[in-house]
Structure formats: structure tokens, C-alpha cells
Amino acid sequence: MTSNEARLAAIRGGGPARRHNARTIAALTGNPGCTRRAVLDGAGVDKPALAERIGFPARFGQSRFAITRGNAFEAQVKADGGTELLRLVAERLGVPVPDSATWTDLGGADDLPDRRDRSRAALTADGSGAALFDHPLLALDVGGRRVHLEPDLVAARLAGRFHVVEIKSFPVIDGQADPAKVSAAAIQSAVYVLALRDLLAAAGRDAELVSHEVVLVCPRDFANQPVASLVDVRKQLLVLRRQLDRMARLDTLLATVPADFTADPTADPAALRAALSRVEARYAPECLAACELAYFCRHEAGGHTAVLGRPVREALGGVASVAEVLALAAGEHAPDPEREEAAALLRAAARLRADALTGDAA
């Protein structure tokens, strides 16, 4: 065990490192500037338990109706050996629909090493015929550790190229879907593209065999008829790669963290809160939808313009504290030279606002 690993183990407490999945990896790209999050996720801390322990439980429930619906749709699309799926994907990609394709289910028994080997063998085997691979076991290096991904996903090999096929149960109505859901699906698919590319590259094959265009299969309109759409994930791949590289340099991040820092979810809550406050966070309202610790960070950031959102903070000249914004606006103290422009704008804004509110305007 290296010293880094020992430190990460101390940070997460006694428990095993929490497993990542495409969703948690995708979430990592949300707020790349946040040290607290990079350290906690890098160490594999059980963040939901931690948030609960310090009195700011996360609210990421999933409705069982949504789960049922998702599973039912997936089963429907994958039924009859993937014939329908193959047709949908081939037509969307504009390649001739093959007469037949092999269907390899790489899921099954929970014997990890075996599944990993089977996935690697199947995906890197020679052959360019049409093939669909269900439940491949993929892996990615996250924060210096190998993370296994068990996607409910199909890798389709068509015309010699691999395409990630993601089946989602949100509807595409008149060619349009909920943009937030599409972008979440895109970044998750990008995780799979990256992992699949790593797998091929490790086997000495060309990583570019995996297309950056992923196929999203969703129900069409208000019925259950599946429809395939192409999503270009090049941008997401760049963002992911950058964030993963950053996490790979965890030791640089750890250098900024106090040596005795721990986020062990069994520790005393007050001590945990104190410990967390010594690791810098960069809270933004977007965190609420992505990070289990967001409610704690929001509470901690009270009195800062960050809680109002990035556009507000920018409009306030980037001044971090609300008290300072108001002091500058009131002209209470002379600003630093680099704050002069912001201060002048705030003073003008305060004067105009007061003017208009007292009715003293034309």
C-alpha cells in the first residue's frame, strides 16, 4: 500500500471505497474546481452516509415508477435477440441493416475477474461482422484506482466500428427531448466511450474504432415505440478526460489537505464538520443536483455571493462576500485598486435603486 492509498483509506474511514459508476463519474465533471469533492470522491468516501451524519442529508431518491418504467422499456428494446435494436441503430447510422448479428450477453455471474476477461476477449476479438454486446464490464482509472463499470448498455459493432448504445426511458416528442436529460445521458455515454477506448487501446487496437457518436434509444412521443438518435459526445470526452487526469494527480490535491483530515462517516459529527471546513469547497447552486454534500456546502457558503449563482456573482463584479458587496455599494470603505471598477458599478447601482424605490426619479 502506497502512502497515498493509506491516506485515502484514512480519509474514508474503515469502510471499503465506494464504487463508482458512470453516473458518479459523470457527476465529477460538474464542478471541477472543487477540492473537497475531488478528495472525497477520489478517496471513495460514502458521501450519502457522510452527509446524513453531519446533518445535511442528500435528497436523491428515485421513484420506483421511474425504475419500473426504465426496466420495462429496456427489456422491450432488447427483446428478440436485439433484431429490432440492430435495425434501429443501423438505420440511424445510415449503414445497411445486416441480415444477422451476433448477440453476446457479457453479464451474468458476479465473478468479476471472469466477466472482465470475457468482456475483454469478446470486444477485442478480431472480426468485423455486425455484433451486439450486452452488459459489457468496462473499467476506467479514476483517481489512481481501477473502477469497474457495469453498464446496462449495448456496444454495437457495425461496419467495423463500435458505437455505444444507451437505452433511456425519457421520451423524444416530435424530435425533441428534455435537454437536461439528454446532456446527462451524453456525459454518461462519454464515460462508456472512454472506457471502451481504453479497453481497445490496452489490447493494441485502434481506440478510434469506438465512435464519438453514441446512439440514444428512447421511447417516441407518448407511446413505447423506440426511436434512435445520434449524440456527438466529443465535448464531453474532453471534459471527462481533463477531470480524470486531474484526479489522477490526487497527490497534488492531497498536499493542500490537512494531514489528519478524515471524512470517516462514523466519526463525531461536530469533528467531521470542522474537518470538512478545512478542505476548500467551491459551492455553486448546480451542486444541489449532483453532489450529496451540496446542502452542507450551501449552508457553509451562507453570506457568500456564490449561493446566489454564478451569473449573480459575476454581475456583482466577482466580489465573494455579500457583506463586502453591500459595503462597497454603500461606499463605506475605499476599495482595493483591482476592485475599483466593481465598486463604482455597485455604488451607481445602489444609488439608482434607492432613487427608484423612493420614487425620486423622473
Place this chain on the structure above:
Amino acid sequence: MSTLRALAKAQALAAGRAQPVATVRHLHLAQRPLVLVPLTLAGEANAPLAVLVGAAPKRARLLIVPQPRNRDQRFAFAAELAGILLDHLDGFRAVTEAVPVDRGRDVRHRYADAPQLLVPNPAGVTFLRLFGRSTRFRRPDGEYPVHPSVPLLGRWLTFFAERAEQPGSSALLAMTDALTLHWATGQSAVEDLHLPALLGWIDPPPGLTGARAAARAEDPSVCPPAGPATDPGFDNDVLAPAMARYAEATDEAARVEAYAELEGLLRDQLAPTWELMWRGVGLLRSLPAGARVAVRWDGDKDAFTGYAEHVDAGGGPQPRRDGAVAAAQRLHRLERAAASYAVQRAYDDPLVMAEHRLAGEAFVGMVTLADPKRVDDSGKRPVLRPRVQVVTTEPVAVPVGATLWSPARPGQKARVVFVTPGDGKTEVVVELSGGMGRGLTAPPGTVPEVGERVCLTTLSDGYLPVATFPAVDETPWTHGGPPAEVDPA
């Protein structure tokens, strides 16, 4: 986000209470708005679960779908909602008013008032839009017949959802949008989408700060979400077992009992939002309406009249997607509406104008010299061109030759003749034209007098010319050429 609004948010955070960002109400509020609080079933494509609907706080009607995946039940729900909505719309079709057209040489008639729909949040507007989409193409005959009112409901819901896209329209409003237009809270825009939290900031219960009230409103067990999405905990622990009991009921008595249970628990989820909706209406009502709100509401009345006539004449449902020409026209219409709405709000409200002053698009100053009798006789015939000098302490970012307007005299142009920056203040001389009658003497009050405070701005509330677009069968090749025969589905 303007710095002025951002400052209001900072002040709200410091004060623990929302701060006003408008001094007048910028939207129309109907006497009897039809409030709708919808819920959908998680995971499904806009499948309605329940709606609480009514035009008065004490007149809430609850409609539910005990098995939202069941198509027949969904369309039965649609027919029931159609009954309520179409009835409400019909209430506005008894009285018409005459509007002069063609410079008073003729009149046309429109309904004297129009219906208004209120939902809790933008997601509620999306729900209505998609529910309109899923019902307007249904047919009362054929393979899967529905009640004849269902496609009609779909067209009207689509009509309202399209109006909601038009800036300045009040036909369908999301309460969170309506409130944040007038108040700035100490939380982010994302959190403002949660109606209970937003109202917690604007009108906190006694003894609580806005921040505390908003935090309390985030707990779904204390304060159910304002829809259309339900709380997952409620789905898993309460709704799913109750739905299962309904589905498994073997006799009529058990079914009636299970239905009543579902009604009860869905009402419990909806009732708090219903109360908040009417509290929001009350808060908005406490503000006086802006001077140009009525003009914009006239536009909603025109649109309502026009669509009612379209439906009466047997016109078809709105297409799934606009063709190229229709899309360009719609975009143009929305852009004009957005431009005019922004100007009108600034003209109506000094607090909104202050944002433009901060941005250098307007300034306020004192008239120090005025020559109301000045006549320009350099042209073919003499014209009245008074000049006034305005002294302002605000930065003046307009060049000589620019044309300015004043909200106090919207029909009058002021051309900038001289700009003389001085010590901490600027002298601006403008030449006035228009809004002073036809003679060579300006009637009293039409020219600002010495000592008057005036606001001069580059924003003009004048008529925006309508662009011309080709006919559909002359769609240029750059836009795909004339469309093939339209699919009547």
C-alpha cells in the same frame, strides 16, 4: 442578470427577506384566473396523475387518474379537464367590445375579456404544452375514439402554451416566473423554481427569516413539491401501495374505497401548493398594475378571439412542428414582442428603467434651459423644434445626433445636439420634434419646463415594423424549398 438585480439579491440575502425589483405589476391578473396544479407519474411521458383546478380559492376540483398508464383512464381524465377548461373559456365569449381600426373609419369586435391560466412553475407550463400535444391530434372516431372535447382541449392547451412563449403575454403564467419578475430572493435561480421556497423568501411566516422558511420548504415531508414531478419518497411509500390496492380491488366496494384513498392522498400533496398559488395571486394583486399592462392584455384578448374564431370555423390543430416560413414568422413575432415588452416595462417602472440607466441606455437630469418657441425655418416650411438643456450627474453614453425618447412623452423624439461634459456633470442639449400638435406653438406641458426632472433614453416604444415573409409555396431553397403536401395527421 443586471447588476441592479444582482444587488437586490445580495440585499435580500443580507436582510433575510426578498427585495422588490419592480414598483408596479408588469402582468395582467384576471379577476378569476383558472389555477391548475398538475401532477404527473414519474418515469412516464407526461402521464397525468392528478390536477387541482379552479377559479377561486374555495372552488378547487380534484381530478385523478388511478392508473396513469391506462390509456382509457388518461383520456377520461382529459375529457373531465376539458369539461372544466372549455366551460371556463365559454364564460368569456358572451361580451364583445368594438375596437376602432383603419384610423377610426371602421371597427372590429373582440371579446371584452380573455381567460387566464396560472400554474405553479415553468414545468407546469411544459406539462400543459405536452398534454396539449398528446390530445390535440386524437379523434372522436376511428380506431381509438376519444370524447370529442379531448382534441379541443388539446388545441386550447397548445394555444395557451404558445402564448406563454410570447414575452408580455399573461394568458398562461407560471407563478414562480410572475413572482421573480417582481421580487429578488436571497437564493439562486434554480432554487427560485421551487414555489414554496420562493414564497418563503417573499412572505415568510411570522418569526422566520426568508432563508429559514425556504430551507423548511425544501423538506418534502413538510412541504410537498409544487409538481408536476412528485416526491420519490411519496411515490415509493405512499402512492405505489395505494395504487396497487386500487388495481387489486376485486369488487366495486373495495375499488371505491381504494379510489377514495388515492384521492385523499393526492389532495394532501396538492392542497399546500394550491394555497401557495392563491397567496401568490394575493401578493401580485397588492402591486398596482403598470400603465402599459392593459395594452398587452388587449393583445391576449385579440389572440383569444382569433383562436376562438379559428376553432369555430373548423380550423385544424396546430402542426407538430412549424414549417420554415411559419417558424420564421413566429420567431419574428416573438422578437418584436420581447423588444417591446422590455421597453414597456422600463417606461412603466422607474426601477426597471434604473437597470437601463446603469447600462448607459438612459439618464435622468434636470432641465436648466428651455426654448419652447424655437422654430427651424431652414427647410421649405418652418417647423417647431424646441430645444432644452438637461444637466445630469449620470454618465452620458449617447453620441451627438442620436435620437432619444422620454417615458413621460412617448410620442416625442429628442435629437441630441450638444453633449458637454463638465465637472462631475454633463450638459446635454436636445431638439424636440413630435407630440406638440400641428401649429408653430407648443401647447402647455408638451415641452419640458425649466426645473423639471426628465428621463431620456435610447429605448423607443414606437411601432416596430413588421417584416414580410414569402408565401409558404415560395419557401426559398435555402430553407428547404416549398414543403411537400402536408401530412394531415
